[in-house]
Amino acid sequence: MSDLLERLRGRGWRMTAQRRVVAEVLDGEHVHLTADEVHTRAVAKLPEISRATVYNTLGELVSLGEVLEVATDKRAKRYDPNAHRPHHHLVCAQCGAIRDVHPDGNPLADLPDSERFGFTVSDVEVTYRGICPTCAVAA
Amino acid sequence: MSDLLERLRGRGWRMTAQRRVVAEVLDGEHVHLTADEVHTRAVAKLPEISRATVYNTLGELVSLGEVLEVATDKRAKRYDPNAHRPHHHLVCAQCGAIRDVHPDGNPLADLPDSERFGFTVSDVEVTYRGICPTCAVAA
């Protein structure tokens, strides 16, 4: 993740303690936090960080293409730092757990011209839903 | 759509003017209204209908499986009455226009066991993103 900080500095980002903390929180695989969760964890490392800064920073990371917004949850947006390895999501319908997955094939190719209605299609987002092992046992 | 009303009555739904109006509003192909838009259109037909009733009715239609909630828009939930013909969505990244599409192939089959993490996968949701013809011309 220090890669990320390097890359951002290279793009003229001013390096602040707040931004460093947000970047640290968004580290790892299968990380899909809401803005509020990011804020909570950031506060643990830097008590005076404000909600607005977390939102600002997340928004910047998204427009720089370093973090993805995912809408698997219908309540709040979630942020996925794994932006450089294209992937989709597998969500537990019960507990909301999210895993990154890498399906075979390219769903873009499955959309025939006749179904494109003249759109220039550039991207596709796939969400698989099911029940995770933990919830299956509990049921 | 009167089919819908019949089916609901058969399931023991008490038929009220409000529910009839909501069902009428949610009629047609490529209809993807937000709850608020449904409310606005419902008020045009039945001025005294309240927001809470629209939300209640939409929620009931969703749990009965007659209407789908779609999260293509990151602001508000949208409601799709085309629940009985499985389909996916094509969204204009610029203006937000939504079309129903029917891709070839079955994306569920593209998820190998090794990528399922023990989940029982039952459903998949696909959102294509691009630029619609109207916005392409305007650009």
Added chain:
DNA sequence: GTCGCACATTAGACACCATCCAAATCAGGG
């Protein structure tokens, strides 16, 4: 090293979407 200023951060108000609630109303079986 230090200065300056454009860029960042902050707290809190605000807007939007959705849900909850207690009281009033109504559909439809008997």
Added chain:
DNA sequence: CCCTGATTTGGATGGTGTCTAATGTGCGAC
């Protein structure tokens, strides 16, 4: 036609995200 439990209502409430004006600060210039 009446009764009862389902339904509707309006307003309060809560969660998520954005905005603003005032304050603070990273970092290039010197």
